[in-house]
Amino acid sequence: MTAVYVLAGLVLGSVLLPYVLGPILVKATQAQAVRATFRPLDGTAPDLPGDAKAFFEAGIPPLLELGFTPLACMEMSHYVKNVKVYFTILEHREHCDYAMLDAFYLVFASGECKHRSMHTEFISLLTPERSVTTNNSSESVATPPVPGREKYFFRNITDSQRLYRAHQALARRAHAGTRMPLSAWEPDARVLQESISREHAFLSGQGYLRLDETAQQYRLTWKGAILMTWRLCWPVKQIRMAGDGRRAEALLRELGV
Secondary structure, three states: OHHHHHHHHHHHHHHHHHHHHHHHHHHHHOEEEOOOEEEEEOOOOOOOOHHHHHHHHHHHHHHHHOOOEEEEEEEEEOOEOOEEEEEEEEEEOOOOEEEEEEEEEEEOOOOOEEEEEEEEEEEEEEEOOEEEEEEOOOOOOOOOOOOOEEEEEOOOOOOHHHHHHHHHHHHHHHHOOOOOOHHHOOOOHHHHHHHHHHHHHHHHHOOOEEEEOOOOEEEEOHHHHHHHHHHOOOOHHHHHHHHHHHHHHHHHHHHOO
16 A cells, blocks of 8 residues: 555656746746847748748738738747747738737757747737737637737637638627728837737736846746646646637637638
8 A cells, every 4th residue: 555655646746746846947937028029021031940931831822812911021039038939910901900820939049949839810909908819829828818808719720711700700799890990000010019018017917927127027926927837737728728629619609600
């Protein structure tokens, strides 16, 4: 019996260890810059990773068929350490919607970029303070939603045209089909930075982040480190994602998409 208790203790310890050490490590190492760096890119830029370029080349044609037109290709860096994001922005002038193709990368000390995740996203600005966003990101979200920003995740939809149909239905339901004109939200570096700043302000108000004025970085509080880490640990992450998946499928059935 002693061996059984020892084995049970080891199993339990291995499960609980991330819940104890994880928040400590995350709090000590994770930070978000007050200001990110945005750099315009040519879609054929030599420093654009090959798989990001391939993702954009495959993802843009279905969006063109929907009536979207490309606006810009950009790189975001110096926001989270060792992370870069490449994205292409498109606009739909008739529907007043935006589409984004996002590619996230981990950057190593050698300069090598390793692909982490890629997804398609649609954005509708309903009022200056309210928007609807729909995407198919496979990542689990650990932060609370910002008020006024309705976000929907359909991880199982790989067809961007079907994803857009779901987005249109959600946007219509949220605000009777009304959209603000595209001129009200030009997706340039200034506007993208303002969006980041609003999220920082909200998370700080919720007690997840604190501002380090000297380093010009937002760092996790103990509350933020514990809650965000626990939400991403096994089995909590898997339970939350399974629940999200069931709710997403039910919503698609309700929308008839």
